[in-house]
Amino acid sequence: MSAGLIQFSDEQSRRDFNRKPTAFTHGLLGTDLFTDAALAEQLERHPAELFDINVFHYDKEGRAKLQTGTKGRRPGDELLGAVKQGKVWIQMRRIQDHYPRLGEVIQQAFSDLGQQVGGLRPIDVTGQLILSAPSASVPYHADPPGVVLFHLRGEKRIWIYPPDETHMPCRAMEQILLEQQTEDLPYRRDMDAAATVIDLKPGMAAAWPLHAPHRIENQGSFNVSLSCDYQTWGSRITNGAHYANGIMRRMGAPVRSAEEISVAARTMLWGASLGLRRLKLIRSRVMSYERTFELGDAAPVASCGLIDPLATG
Numbered sequence: 001m002s003a004g005l006i007q008f009s010d011e012q013s014r015r016d017f018n019r020k021p022t023a024f025t026h027g028l029l030g031t032d033l034f035t036d037a038a039l040a041e042q043l044e045r046h047p048a049e050l051f052d053i054n055v056f057h058y059d060k061e062g063r064a065k066l067q068t069g070t071k072g073r074r075p076g077d078e079l080l081g082a083v084k085q086g087k088v089w090i091q092m093r094r095i096q097d098h099y100p101r102l103g104e105v106i107q108q109a110f111s112d113l114g115q116q117v118g119g120l121r122p123i124d125v126t127g128q129l130i131l132s133a134p135s136a137s138v139p140y141h142a143d144p145p146g147v148v149l150f151h152l153r154g155e156k157r158i159w160i161y162p163p164d165e166t167h168m169p170c171r172a173m174e175q176i177l178l179e180q181q182t183e184d185l186p187y188r189r190d191m192d193a194a195a196t197v198i199d200l201k202p203g204m205a206a207a208w209p210l211h212a213p214h215r216i217e218n219q220g221s222f223n224v225s226l227s228c229d230y231q232t233w234g235s236r237i238t239n240g241a242h243y244a245n246g247i248m249r250r251m252g253a254p255v256r257s258a259e260e261i262s263v264a265a266r267t268m269l270w271g272a273s274l275g276l277r278r279l280k281l282i283r284s285r286v287m288s289y290e291r292t293f294e295l296g297d298a299a300p301v302a303s304c305g306l307i308d309p310l311a312t313g
């Protein structure tokens with residue numbers, strides 16, 4: 001594959017990378033990695049323990065309830081068919097390790113991004129290949145690492161909110177990093193007034209400032225996206241500082257937000273977090289969800305009285 005996988009529309013959007021919600025274009029579709037046949041093959045060979053298979057049910061206020069499933073033993077083309085017809089959202093984690101040709105493309109895309117965006121030097125990049133149904137959506141949440149979302153097939157709309165105290169309280173990020181809560185955050189519809197909305201079409205990518213909350217709705221078509229988490233020394237130090245702050249807050253010590261303090265103070269807290277992690281002072285409260293359905297087989301769902309995740313509408 002030739003160089004030049006990333007293209008910003010203008011100088012301003014290139015400069016906005018990591019500072020504001022940004023959209024740009026990518027060249028990942030110049031490969032045969034995301035055809036139905038390629039996806040079906042990957043669904044079959046990807047390790048079962050690296051799958052997340054979810055259906056979210058929403059109330060009138062847009063608050064989500066999660067139902068989680070397993071891949072089962074169906075052939076890849078049937079699994080793909082189940083996603084296309086239902087409300088299911090599938091993520092294949094660590095895709096770079098199990099789809100080597102895609103792993104090379106991810107490396108190249110980040111190398112290209114690093115050349116264009118001054119100072120972007122990721123020390124770790126992991127990819128999730130996400131297949132989602134026409135009516136699937138992802139609730140309001142924030143990710144601890146930086147994220148670049150490469151959109152590949154279908155259309156989706158993403159709302160990106162400011163990473164400020166109103167939309168992403170630092171206490172919530174501390175709790176996420178201490179594994180006391182999942183990445184999902186309290187959401188109200190009136191928060192949308194502060195959001196940047198991007199309509200993603202195949203060949204587009206989106207990125208946002210570290211910890212900016214976001215939510216996604218598919219726009220009536222089967223979607224394929226590649227979500228890449230990346231850590232830089234900056235994000236690692238910031239997250240370490242949140243972790244240390246979270247522990248100190250629990251001990252009743254005075255805490256200033258990791259976002260407000262100097263780089264030197266943040267780095268000291270990160271150093272402290274390394275030791276604190278080893279002490280294992282806090283037990284994870286993020287439970288693993290009970291798997292209540294098998295993809296491609298609605299029967300177990302019906303039998304336990306839950307909504308059929310493969311039903312449309």
Ligand SMILES: [Fe+2]
Nearest residue numbers: 141142143147
């Ligand atoms: Fe996310």
